[in-house]
Amino acid sequence: MALNIIDLIKGQLGSALISQAASQLGESESGVSKAISGLLPAVVGGLANNADQPGVIDSITGAASSGILGNLLGASSGNSLISTVLSAIFGDKAGGLVNAVSTFSGVSNSSSHSLLNLVTGATLGSLGKYVADNHLDASGISSLLQEQKGIVSSLLPAGLTLASLGLGNWGSVATPDAEKVLLTSDDQTKVEVTRGGTSTTNVETNDYNTDGGSIWKWLLPLLLLGLAGWFLWTQFNKPTTDSTTTTSDTTTEVIQDTAVANAPTAATTTAKSPTEIDLNGIKLKGNAGGMEESMIAFLKSDGYKNASDDAVLKDKWYNFDNVNFKMGSSTELEPGSQEQIDNLVAILKAYPEVKIKIGGYTDKTGDEAVNLKISQSRAEFIKAALVKAGVGAQVSEAEGYGSKMATVPASASDAERAKDRKMAVRFTK
Template sequence: MISRNLGEDASKTKSGLTAMIPTVLGGLLGKTSGATTAPTWWNTVADLFDGDDDDDLKLGLLGDTKLDDAGKGLLGSLFGGNLDSILGSLAGASGLARDKSSKLLSTVAPMVIGFLSRWAKKKGLSFTGLIGNLMNEKSAILGALPSGIGGGLLGFADKTRDTVDDTARKVADVRTSKPKFNWTWLLLLLAALILLWLLLGRGCNRTKEKVEDAATEMVNDIDQAAADIKESIKGALNDAGDWVYDLGATIKKKLADGTEFEVGVNSVEYKLLEFIEDVNLPVDKTTWFTLDRIYFETGSSNLKAESKDQLDRLAAIMKAYPSVKLKIGGYTDNTGSDVVNMALSSERAEAAKAELINRGVAEERLEAEGYGPQHPVCPANDTPECRAKNRRVDVRVTAK
């Protein structure tokens, strides 16, 4: 099996997969978010995986030099000059050696692209239509990236939200008569199929029935292995109708000015500090961080008392890193009129900005804008949980 070929146990191989799938998907979106036609490297892999059979992963290609060559070429096309940095981060996230991370990624990448190309063909989606739908999952994909890999490394730098919106507009006609698909579950299925092969392995003399039995046994494990993709926003709805995030295990973090506080490894403070302190992550116009403990009264820009702690910490970070500047974005769900929601989101962004100023952050280091119901992190917007996730305040680093 691939774990044996890598000289690693299944656990590290599995960790590598969990980190690599969102990385490949992020690289795909970073390279194609403004594209109107499929690039040559996409067509090369799509042609390799084309066919009317049911083998969406084309297991028959395993060991074929065509797949190996496609994988090596694909990594350069997706990640360019940032490949070495990305491999280093993947190695750190998975525990695999750098060369083994490269070998695994060169196998996973064409499988991801090949699977998506076959899926799009079955659903009658053009390349642009596929990318437009995946773009709706961009926040989930970027949120699932391993530490050290941000939007800048994946090609999102200098691509504004207008570019993303333009791509969405370009695919509007493609979607008119198509049914909606649950793209998160598509990503889960992709993870499940690749993981099934990785852990069951090639070269193992297994019957189709045994593989199916093993797949059934792995269902619960698949949910855990692909949790970063499926649940980039972990938490639960509280009695007040707010989304309460799972902040993860608590660790102590020391800021540049010596200030120390405890943060959850899933918290925005942790993610923001990772971004600010990593010199290899450039400032761009697409990397946003959702403030996970900012809440407002219903239909109002009045902040709830439980928002104080995160505002205090955010101000502390700004003071510890005086060159950092932030843009604050306010968002609403889809309830009510767009006009009202745009105004409310602007008021909420300004309210968060005012609180930071009151805590000693210079006004010229902050800007605020409301986006209303645009850019939902939960595109369906059809359940109390989904709408609660979309009612939020995000920040983007504009200088560091």
């Protein structure tokens, strides 16, 4: 399955970054979200359309060591890599793109320009890391980019087309269920609906003049804006995380934009309701019904003590619900993740006779060999953290299962596949 670069990048452009960008630019979060939803496919499409340009290839390979992902808001302004790429892929059309996205999203032109730099930085950084991790040469990078041409147009939000952004129709390849709206002259509108790559409807409406102008000049944009609002509401209000996370959105090191997936029969809930959890008089901060509370309840019930062997315990997994890996990484955690690892350490120290196993899981997208590798690496990372905290003797094993236990089809949405991307822990004998 070809890598969807946009899926790879989305983890860098989550709600936290959107909120920060909105505050910094003085714009609404909804406006910033709308702008990003139009800019991201345009940037990826521009790269795909210029996949053989040396400047594009060099900027991607150079981004791997630039540290741009570590400070997207600060590093995107005046960055030479970003400037080089934007000049290479858009040339003198960049201004038109900025204006079109500004009009579409309701943000100012200057904010639209800043967000274009931001999106380009996130794209270069994500691609640079992927290229470095997978040792791709110039030919491999070019092939990877060209594979994106078939999906770019279909990923633009309703109300935007490459043509409306002033970018023509590069990358416009018919895909199943893709729907395109083409605006023609002032006196007629041509609607072309494409299903499975075959044009099934081609309707032209006559001119209905009102005071010398066409009614479609204002009616069709209103309809498109309505569709755009619905699309963005569903896309940017999904229960996904900002980066690779053990409970929802945003990946394997290569494909997925959230964390390693959840175990076969999860014992915890994904709902997050912060609470204080009693650990034999010690107060832990966790989620009601979450990993810590469920594990402690099991131990207090003597469930572990009464389990005769490992077979009794092997199907009872507890999902991490607050440990978030940075997008594309198996060695870096998002801020706040350490607290749940510390909670697990406290539980193990309170019950020194207990042993556990760490499991990592991915969804069905991407290469299975890579999925196994990243899930194994993340499981071993958790184990190493426990060893460092002095409870390593209680960790019997760390194992990555890749997508072996995944149940959601690879063709499902990212939000639907999130249930298969989790880390988990179970007791062992």
